Amino acid sequence: NMYGKAAEFWADLRLELLSAGEISGEEKGVSNQIWRLYWSSHQRFFRHMCMSAKVPAVVKLAKEALAENKCVVIGLQSTGEARTEEAVTKYGVEMEDFVSGPRELLLKLVEENYPLPPKPDTFQQGEEKVTEIQRKRHSAQDVSFKGRVRKVAKMEDVSDDDSGDYSPSESSDHESSESDEEFHMCQICNSEEEKSLLLNCSGCSLRVHPSCLTPPWTGMLTDDWSCYSCKKIEGQEMEHDANVADFSKRYDSAVERKLKILDVIRSLDLPNNPLDDIIDQLGGPDKVAEITGRRGMLIRTSDGKGVIYQARNAKEVSMEMINMHEKQQFMDDKKLIAIISEAGSAGVSLHADRRAKNQRRRVHVTLELPWSADRAIQQFGRTHRSNQTSAPQYRLLFTNLGGEKRFASIVAKRLESLGALTQGDRRAGPSLSAFNYDSTYGKKALTMVYRGIMEQDSFPVVPPRCSDNQASIEEFITEAKVALVSVGIIRDATVCNGKVAGKLSGRIVDADMHDVARFLNRLLGLAPDIQNR
Template identity: 40%
Template sequence: KEEEEPEEEDEEEMGHAETYAEYMPIKLKIGLRHPDPVVETSSLSSVTPPDVWYQTSISEETIDSGWLSALQLEAITYAAQQHETFLPNGDRAGFLIGDGAGVGKGRTIAGIIYENYLLGRKRAVWFSVSNDLKYDAERDLRDIGAKNILVHSLNKFKYGKISSKHNGSVKKGVIFATYSSLIGESQSGGKYKTRLKQLLHWCGEDFDGVIVFDECHKAKNLCPVGSSKPTKTGLAVLELQNKLPKARVVYASATGASEPRNMAYMNRLGIWGEGTPFREFSDFIQAVERRGVGAMEIVAMDMKLRGMYIARQLSFSGVTFKIDEVLLSQEYVKMYNKSVKLWVSARERFQQAADLIDAEQRMKKSMWGQFWSAHQRFFKYLCIASKVKRVVQLAREEIKNGKCVVIGLQSTGEARTLEALEEGGGELNDFVSTAKGVFQSLIEKHFPAPDRKKLFSLLGIDLTAQSNNNSPRDSPCKENKIKKRKGSSSDESESESDASDNEESDNESSKFLSSGDDDDFNPFRDESSEDDEDANSNTNSSFVTSQDAVERAQQMKKELLDKLEKLAEDLPPNTLDELIDELGGPENVAEMTGRKGRVVSNDDGSISYESRSELDVPVEILNITEKQRFMDGDKNIAIISEAASSGISLQADRRAKNQRRRVHMTLELPWSADRAIQQFGRTHRSNQVTAPEYVFLISELAGEQRFASIVAKRLESLGALTHGDRRATETRDLSRFNFDNKYGRNALEIVMKSIVNLDSPMVSPPPDFPGDFFKDVRQGLIGVGLINVEDRSGILTLDKGTWLFRKFLNRILGMEVHQQNALFQYFSDTLNAVIQNAKKNGRYDMGILDLGSGDEKVRKADVKKFLTPGYSTSGHVELYTISVERGMSWDEATKLWAEQTGPDDGFYLSLQIRNNKKTAILVKEVNPKKKLFLIYRPNTGKQLKLETCADLKKKYKKVPSEDALPHWLEQYNSSADTCTHAYWRGNCKKAGLGLVCEVGLRCRTYYVLCGSVLSVWTKVEGVLASVSGTNVKMQIVRLRTEDGQRIVGLIIPANCVSPLVNLLSTSDQS
C-alpha cells in the first residue's frame, strides 16, 4: 500500500471547465439586446471574431424596433462580410451559423436573404427538412419587415422552367425546397425534368444570390462511412454548390458539426481543398478523428477567428434535468421473458427453414437483416411500453401542480395499426399492439417458406392441373405486398420521415452487420456443397425433398404465428394510443405527429379507428392547429413525435396564453443527439417565462441505458463541436451512460472474449447472479446470435461485428431481464477497470483541461509570436510558456482553518511514516449527512476527490496545528522542485533516467500554442508524431491568467517545443 497514496492524489489534476460564458456581440454595436440570456462555450468565447468593415443595408426601422436583435444582426453582418471573400480555388466563401434552438436562426436567415434582396440580389433558395417549415420561413420574413419577398415551394412547381408561364412566371423571391425534393425527377422527360436542373436554370450560371442549407445536418451521409454509399441527397447538395461557384452559401444547423463527418458538404468553409492544410475532406476527417474531441474544438475556434462561424445557444440555466429510472413490475418481466423465449425459438426456426429450403446467400442475407431489424424494434416498443404507467402518473402530478406536459416519442407505430385494421376489415376489437405487429409482419413476409406454386414453376413442373385449388393460398401473399405499400407510404410521407428514418438507422446498423451475419449464422452451409451436386444430378428425388421441406417450412411458419397469437394476449398496446387514452382522450391531448389516424376507446368501452383530421382541417395543418390549442391552454398535454420535432415551438412563450411551466418527458431517447437537442429545443426557446424541466425515463433494462449512452455520446460531441466544448452537456448528467468510445469498445471485447473463454475476465461477475453467470449468459448470447455454435464441433465463435457497441446493445435487449442486466453490470465493471488502467498509464483522453478556474495561480512566463502564411486576416500563432502554481502555503491553510467549524475539521497527520516523513493535510466537512470531507494538501492544494469519514480515520489522525506545521512546511517547500516519488521514496525512476517528473509538483510549466492553430496543424502533427508517436491526443487546455486573460490552445509537450519553434520560425520568414 506504501506507494499508492501519492499516486492517487494526482489522478485528476486539472479541473473541468465551467462550460458556457455569457455572450454579447463584441465588435458590432447596433441593435437591441436579445430577449433572453444567450451563451457560447468558453473555448469559443476565448477567441474574438475579426473586425467588422461591412455596412448592412437593412433599414433603421427594422433595427430600432428590435425585429432583429443585436445577436441576429451580428450573424447577418459577418455572413455578408464573409460572402465578399473568395476561397483559393475561386469559389465564394460560405458561412456557417451554428446557433442553437432559441437564438432565432430563422430570423437570421431571413435577414441574410433580405439584406441581399435590398442590394438587388432578388433570388434566393432556402433548403430545409420539411415542407411545413415553409410557413415558418414566411413568418420570419414577415416578422423582419420583408413581407414583399414571396416564398414558393419547389415541389408545387410543375417540371419545366420555373420562370415560364405555366409555373406562374416566378422571376424573383425565395424558392423553398426540402432536401428530399432536390432529388425529385419527372418521368415525362423534357429539358428540365429534374428539380436540380430546374433550380440551376432559374438561378443562372452567374448566380450570386443566397443559398441556404437550413438544418443542414439532414443532408449528411455524404461522406461514405464503412460500406454506406454517399446518399443521393448529399451528392445533389454538393453538385448544386459546384455548379454555382459565385452563390452566397449559408449553412445553418444547431448541430452543424456534432460529428465532423456531417461537414462533408460544407466545402465553402475553406477548411480543406486547395490552398489549405488538408487536400481532401478525408484528410481533414482523419486528422480530426484521430486526435479526439479536442481537435474539433480547435476547428470551431479557428472558424470563429476567421469570421466564418458563429455559434450561440439559449442559456440552459434554469433548466432542470433528471433521469427517472422506471422499475419493472413482475408481470412485465414475465411477459418480457416470454417474448425473449419466442424470439430465440423464432431465430432457430428461421435458421432451420432457410436450410431446409436451401435458401440462397442473398435471400438469407436480407432475411437476417430484416430479422434483426424487427427484433430491435420489437424490444424497443416493449421498453417504451414499460414506461407508460409512470409517464401517466408523472403527467397527472405535474398538471395538478399547475404545470403542463410535453411528451416526446420517436415513432408512432402507425404502419402496424393500418395492417391490423386491414386484417380486421376495418374493425378493431382492441388497441393494436405495435410490438406484435412488428413480429407478425416479419414472420408473414420474411419467413423462408416459399409459395408452393412459385416453387413448382421454378422447378419446371406444370401445375395447371392443380392451380385452381392453389390460388386462394396465393392471394394473401399478393395482398400483403400491396398492404406493405400502403403502410409504408403513410409512414414515409415527407413530413413523418419517422418510421423510415428509424428503419434507415436500424438498417444502417444491420447493413454493415448483416453483411457478416449470414455466413456466420450458418457456418456449415459452405462446407456442404456436396448436397448441391447431388441435387443437380437427380431432380426427381430433390423435388420430393423440397416439396417436403416446403411443407415443413410452411408448418413452422404456422406454428410461430400461433405461438405469437398466444403471447399477444400479454403484449402491450400501441404506446401512443394508450397514452392518449390514459391521459383523457384526444380532447385533452394535443397530438403533433405524422400519423393520419388514431385508435380511440369510446364511452361504451368499444374501440374504433378514426381519422385524426377534423372536418375543416387537412392533416398537414392539423399539427399546427393542435400546437395552437396547446399554446392557448385549451390542452395541457402535448405529445410530439419525430415528425413534429422540427420547427414547432412549444415553449412557455410570453406571447402565449398558456404560460405554465413545461415539463418535457422523453420516453425513448432519440437515436442521435441531433434529434435529442432538436426535441428539447421545442420547449426551450427564446422569449419564455419559465425554463422547462426535462425528465428522461429510463427503464432498468440494460439496453435502455444504451439509448441513453448514444445520446450522451452525441450530446458530448455536440457539446464538443457545435458549441465548441465537450463539457457543455455534462452539467446535464448523462455522461455516466457514455460507453460508446474506445474504452467501451475495448471493455466489450474483453467481456465477449471472456464469455467464450478466449480471454481471462478482468473483473469478477456480479455476485448476486442466480446460477452460473458465464454459462447462462453464453446461452443467452447464442440466442441473440452474438455467439455462434459450430454445428459439428460445437466450437463457439463470436459473430462478426460483435465489437460494434450499438449491435451489442441492440441485441442484448433480446435476453431475459436478469441476464441482460447482469451482463451489463459485468460490462460496466470491466469498463471501469479499463478506464482506471488508462488513467494509470496516462493514456486517458479528458477533453478540455482547465487551469486557473479553481485555486491555481496561472502566470504567463513568456510568449513567442509567429505569422502563418496563406491567411488573409489575423494569421498568427503564439506559443505561450505558462507556469501554474497549485499548492497551499501555511498562511493560506491557517486562514482557511480559522473559518472552519465542523467537529472533525482541522489538521491531520498520516499514520504511516515514509522516508522519515509524515503527510500533513487540512480537512473540511462538506456533506454532514453523508460525512464527506474535502482535503487540502500542501503541494497540490484542494483535492477533487472527497473522502469519507471512515477512509480518513483509517489513514490519518487529527492533530493540533502546531504539530502539523513542520510537516506542512517541509512538503510545501520541497514540492517546488522535487516530485512526490523522490520526496517519499528518496528516488524517482523517471528522474533517474534523466526525464522530467512532475507528479505532485507544486509549480508546473506548460507550453500552449494558440491562435490560428488550424493553419499550422500539419506542421504541429509532424512534430508531435516524430517525437511522441502518432496516437498522442491533442490536449486542449483553457487558461485564465491571474490578470484575467483567457487563453485556449494546444498543449505542446516539453520535448516538442524546440523542434516546433524551429519549424515555425523558418516558415515565418517566408
C-alpha cells in the first residue's frame, strides 16, 4: 500500500511538473536538467523503497543467526547520510523519529526544482518603470520666456497726489510679471501666444497650439489634457501594470501549488532510513558495530519518545579510528552484528579468523547489491578469507518487485563475465544467470513487448492474466500504455478520435526499444501489481 501510493504520487508529480513547466515558460536547457534530476531521484527513491521493504527480513535473519550462535554481517551501499544531515540542519538534532530518506529526497527535489514563473519583484526591479523612462525622454524643461514676451501698452491716469510716489522700475516689473502669466511660447512653432489659447499637457507641461499638433487637436481646451506622447506612455504604463499583475497572479498560483505538493509529500507514509532502522531494531549502537563512511547517526533517546543526532565517535574515539574501533569490537566478540558499506569497509577483514576471539560462523546478508560485480565480490570477500575457522553463509535478499530485478540484472551480468575472466568458463561465476535480463535475448524480448503494446505487431504469446479473448488482450494493451506513459517511456501521448476514439497513441524512441536497464528503472515507479504482471 505504501509503495503503491508512492508510485501514484510520482506519476502525479510528473504531470504537475509538465504543467508547471509550460506555465513558467522555462527554457529547454533548464527543462532537460529538471527531468534528468527527476528521473535520477525517481531511481534513488524506489531503490530506497526496495531496501526498506527488506528491513524486516534482515532483522529476522539476524535474530535467527544469533539464536544459532552465529554472528551477522550486513552489507549495503548507501547510508543516507546526506539526507540525514539535511534534516538535522532543517529540524535540529532532536527529532520525533528517524529521518525518512525518500521523503527528504522528494522535498529537496520539489523545493529546489519546481518551475516557477519570474517573481514580480524581480520583474519590476529589473527595469525602470516605463513611465519614468518615457518621462525623462519626452518631458521638456519649463522654459522661461521672460524678456521675449510681448509688451502691452497701458495708459493710466496719474494724479498730482500720486506723482511723488511713481517708480518706473516698479511699474515695469509689474507689467512684466503680468505679461509672463498671460503669454507663453508654443514649444512647436516657437511663437508667443496667450496662455488661454495654448494646450498645457498635465503630464509633461508641454505648451502648444492645438493646430501645431499632428494631427491637430480639435477638442476643448481642458486642464487635464495630455499630449499624444503622454497618452502613449499612459497606455504603456497600464499595459506594464497589467503585465505585473498577471505575473504576480501566475507566480502566487505556482507558489501555492508548490506548497500543496510539499504538504502532500509530508503527509505520505514513507519508510525511515534503513541503516538507522536496522540498528535500532537490533539493539542500538551498543549491540551493532557500524563500519561505514558516515560521521553521525540518529539514536533512540533513553525514554524512547524521540531520536537525537550524535557523532559516531561519542565514546572518546577519534573519527579517523572509529571504524577500526568498531571492527575490533566485532572481532573481539563484544558486538555480534556488523553493518558495512563500501566507503567504510575498505581493507577491513571480518572473517572467522583463527587469531580472533570471535570465531562464530558469519552470516553475510546483502541488503543492497553494489552496481558492479567486482565490488560485489569485494564485499563478499570481507567475510571470506584465508585462515578462517568456517566459511560464511551468504544471503542475497530480493523483493518480489519486478523493478528490483534491474539491480540484480547488472550484477548478474557482470558476475557471469567475472566467472569467464577468472575461470575461463562463464558458468564458473555465481548462479545469478536467472536475473540477467540485460542480454541479447532480454533486449529482443523487450522489443517484442514494446511492439505488441504499441500495436505494431502481435504478441508472440498471450500476455499475463489474459485469455485468448481479444477483448482481454486489448484491455492489457490499454493498461500497459497508461503505465508506460506515466513513467515517460511512451512520449507525445494523445487520445485518438474517430473510429478509434479513446485509444492512446504515442511513440517510443528507438534508443528505448532495446534499453532493458531503462525499462527496469522506470518499472520501479509503477504499482507492485503492475510491475509483477
